[in-house]
Amino acid sequence: MINMQKLLALLKDGHSRTVEMLAAELHTSADDIRRQIEYLEQIGAIKRIAFPKGNGCSGCTGCEGGTGCKGCMPANAESNMGEMWEVVSGN
Amino acid sequence: MSATIALLGQPNSGKSTLFNALTGLRQHVGNWPGKTVEKKEGTFTHKGDTYSVADLPGSYSMSANSDEEVITRDFIASGKADVVCILADSSQLERSLFMLADYAGLSAPCFLVLNMADVAKKRGKKIDAKKIEQKLGIPVMLFSATDTKSYDTFYATLERALKEKSHINVSALEAEYEKIDGYQNIQQRISDCTIPGYTPMWLTVKTLEHDKVVTAKLKNALPDEVMEQIEQQTSGTETAIAAGECKFKWIDSILNGAVTETKTKAALGKLDRIYTHKFWGKPAVVLTVLFGLLASFIPALPVMGIGSGVDAVNAMIRSSMLEAGTSAFLTGLLCDVLIQSLSYVIKMLGFVFGVTLVFGMLEEIGAMARISYVFDNTMGKLGLQGKSVMPFLVSFGCTMGGAAGARVIDNWGQKVLTIALAWAVPCGAAWAIIPMLSTVFFGAGAPLLIVALLLVMILHMWITAIIFGRKLVKTEDKCGMIMELPPYHKPKWGALMRYVFGRTKDTFFRVVKVVLLVCGIFWLLSYGGSTGENSILEKVGLAIEPVTKFFGMPWQLFLAFIASSVGKEGAVGVITALYSGGSIGTAFSEAMAGGARAANLNELLLANVTRPEALAFIFAITFNLPCVVALAATYQEIHSVKWTAKIALYYTVSALLLGCIAYHIGLLIW
Numbered sequence: 001m002i003n004m005q006k007l008l009a010l011l012k013d014g015h016s017r018t019v020e021m022l023a024a025e026l027h028t029s030a031d032d033i034r035r036q037i038e039y040l041e042q043i044g045a046i047k048r049i050a051f052p053k054g055n056g057c058s059g060c061t062g063c064e065g066g067t068g069c070k071g072c073m074p075a076n077a078e079s080n081m082g083e084m085w086e087v088v089s090g091n
Numbered sequence: 092m093s094a095t096i097a098l099l100g101q102p103n104s105g106k107s108t109l110f111n112a113l114t115g116l117r118q119h120v121g122n123w124p125g126k127t128v129e130k131k132e133g134t135f136t137h138k139g140d141t142y143s144v145a146d147l148p149g150s151y152s153m154s155a156n157s158d159e160e161v162i163t164r165d166f167i168a169s170g171k172a173d174v175v176c177i178l179a180d181s182s183q184l185e186r187s188l189f190m191l192a193d194y195a196g197l198s199a200p201c202f203l204v205l206n207m208a209d210v211a212k213k214r215g216k217k218i219d220a221k222k223i224e225q226k227l228g229i230p231v232m233l234f235s236a237t238d239t240k241s242y243d244t245f246y247a248t249l250e251r252a253l254k255e256k257s258h259i260n261v262s263a264l265e266a267e268y269e270k271i272d273g274y275q276n277i278q279q280r281i282s283d284c285t286i287p288g289y290t291p292m293w294l295t296v297k298t299l300e301h302d303k304v305v306t307a308k309l310k311n312a313l314p315d316e317v318m319e320q321i322e323q324q325t326s327g328t329e330t331a332i333a334a335g336e337c338k339f340k341w342i343d344s345i346l347n348g349a350v351t352e353t354k355t356k357a358a359l360g361k362l363d364r365i366y367t368h369k370f371w372g373k374p375a376v377v378l379t380v381l382f383g384l385l386a387s388f389i390p391a392l393p394v395m396g397i398g399s400g401v402d403a404v405n406a407m408i409r410s411s412m413l414e415a416g417t418s419a420f421l422t423g424l425l426c427d428v429l430i431q432s433l434s435y436v437i438k439m440l441g442f443v444f445g446v447t448l449v450f451g452m453l454e455e456i457g458a459m460a461r462i463s464y465v466f467d468n469t470m471g472k473l474g475l476q477g478k479s480v481m482p483f484l485v486s487f488g489c490t491m492g493g494a495a496g497a498r499v500i501d502n503w504g505q506k507v508l509t510i511a512l513a514w515a516v517p518c519g520a521a522w523a524i525i526p527m528l529s530t531v532f533f534g535a536g537a538p539l540l541i542v543a544l545l546l547v548m549i550l551h552m553w554i555t556a557i558i559f560g561r562k563l564v565k566t567e568d569k570c571g572m573i574m575e576l577p578p579y580h581k582p583k584w585g586a587l588m589r590y591v592f593g594r595t596k597d598t599f600f601r602v603v604k605v606v607l608l609v610c611g612i613f614w615l616l617s618y619g620g621s622t623g624e625n626s627i628l629e630k631v632g633l634a635i636e637p638v639t640k641f642f643g644m645p646w647q648l649f650l651a652f653i654a655s656s657v658g659k660e661g662a663v664g665v666i667t668a669l670y671s672g673g674s675i676g677t678a679f680s681e682a683m684a685g686g687a688r689a690a691n692l693n694e695l696l697l698a699n700v701t702r703p704e705a706l707a708f709i710f711a712i713t714f715n716l717p718c719v720v721a722l723a724a725t726y727q728e729i730h731s732v733k734w735t736a737k738i739a740l741y742y743t744v745s746a747l748l749l750g751c752i753a754y755h756i757g758l759l760i761w
Contacts, residue, residue: 002332002333002336003339004332004335004336005329011570011571011573012568012570012571013571014471014568014569014570014571015467015468015571016464016467016468016571016573016574017572017573017574018367018464018573018574018575018576019573019576020363021367022573029185031183031185031186032185032339034186034575035186035189035339036335036339037573037575038151038186038189039189039335040335042151042152042154042156043300043301043328043331043332043335044328045331045332046573049478049499049572050499051481051496051499080454080455080456080457080459080460080577081454081459081460081481081577082457082575082576082577083574083575084463084477084478084572084573084574084575085572085573086476086478086570086572086573087570087571087572
């Protein structure tokens, strides 16, 4: 089995993994995992999870205008939450 | 002589820096015909020759996944560029050479610029451009677009590339592709002139990758039965994955021996080793959050003090007003409604500040992302997907945010369950009033109560998942997620403080409005004047008290509980109105009799409400439905009146039940 298929097969057990963990389990570098993620995303085998930006909270002034809620989370919160990808079903 | 150069590279490869440095002010920015993609062109002269530069849109590869990529590809295939300058990020060549690997097989001559050489050097990477050049068969140079000195080498390489007009040596890459099942079969059916500008190898690989544009073009160029065969051989993602793998292998073979790096071990950081530990991860995260919440009491306590100061001032104003002969109604309105509400709001603000600071800080240093990793498997046990953690985390700020965040869950049943559970997470308003009330009633015991509430929250979510889960989610095979955790970093204090103060300010104005309004209404309803007669509200209250007592709450607290369904802050308004308003007669007579000090609301509360009753009340409002707006937001997300009503009813009943249990436990303790 080739590497990217091994990666997808690993995730079938239902456990989430960080990039570093995948690198350790597949005996490769984190950068190798990252390029695999990029490629798998491009061909539609995995999907980046995008959390809605303006989260519709009307409880604070930051939400007005629907440009993302500054009041519910600090301004650069999204980059501090890291990134997540899920396997697209049917693969 | 004049020549056209096209700049090609992934986003962040430094393409724009190079383009701007080359062309300066001689730029023209427009749109590509018929597309909303920006078209940037410019010119520069070097040694008397004029060059025009086309800055192609940044894209990941040469596949037709976006307008940008199709434009890029068509431009290159059209032959308008005399040479294509491919940029790659030297600091991560494994990844960034993908563009080059995907380009291999196109007919336009090219050269490779390994940009950001300075960054690579800093990271301990030594790159031998000559070796890479030998393997690729095209000019290759190390470059730093930000370093003006390196442009002489750039011009020299450009001149060489224009003279040599060389193409990438693809024999090693093609040897890899040939190992893929079906590659040769397809490749033999395509010739150099099937689609001009693209080699059979390149077109074959694109069919393996299910490139829609290429497939459509081939359909026009090839007989139907050939196309059918091709489509049969390329169905499924396996061929696409295999094609990608070939490119990676080829990149590795190019880099092998050409790049040496002083290996920095990709070991997990000390903290990550604890947080991502199979057994210790969860306790570590729970303790971190608990410790953070308890720490949030520290900035809150001095603010509580200020609130108490307002109480003292209030008492002074009240007695002097009554002494001066102001009417009891006016005195009550000012002291019991206005100033008393203000005192509570100020007391709350300390906690809003503290909790926002703690959560903001956890967010800033990257701890929140770890929390979502740690609870991934727990979500599975609740019948949810790992990504449900995010709406829960958002719900600590605002339940509406949590409901909207549940949009990422495609499965309707799981979405409903996620929102139903998110309701149990105490929102920002709860974090403002619960610690405040806990401190009023239990003093130093308040932190302990907060811990108990959080434990009950976990239990609540678990039971709720069992109750609702059976109908909403089916057990199914699920795949784990891939997570890229952000690196830990120090919080940006300026931004964090702006956020914390901004949010505290927002909360202040919102809470003042709600508390004043609710307090005013209930105060008027309960106002009995100085006649000592019971108001209508009091009569109703006393009538229902036998029932409310069953749940452990006197009628005043029960009404406050009902008000908390509208918004948690409402409960504070009701308490303020009913406990201080009721005392107006006594306070009036006390003042008339020359009593030194009118009763303070805190003391009144403590005198009228027993500890078990207070406990019942705090549990009931914490786990009551969050607020009417959250109810509306829930309906908006799940589009089901039935389920929205079910969840709301469930929360009202379970909150009363929890209050009842808390009351009886309280009776055992005190």
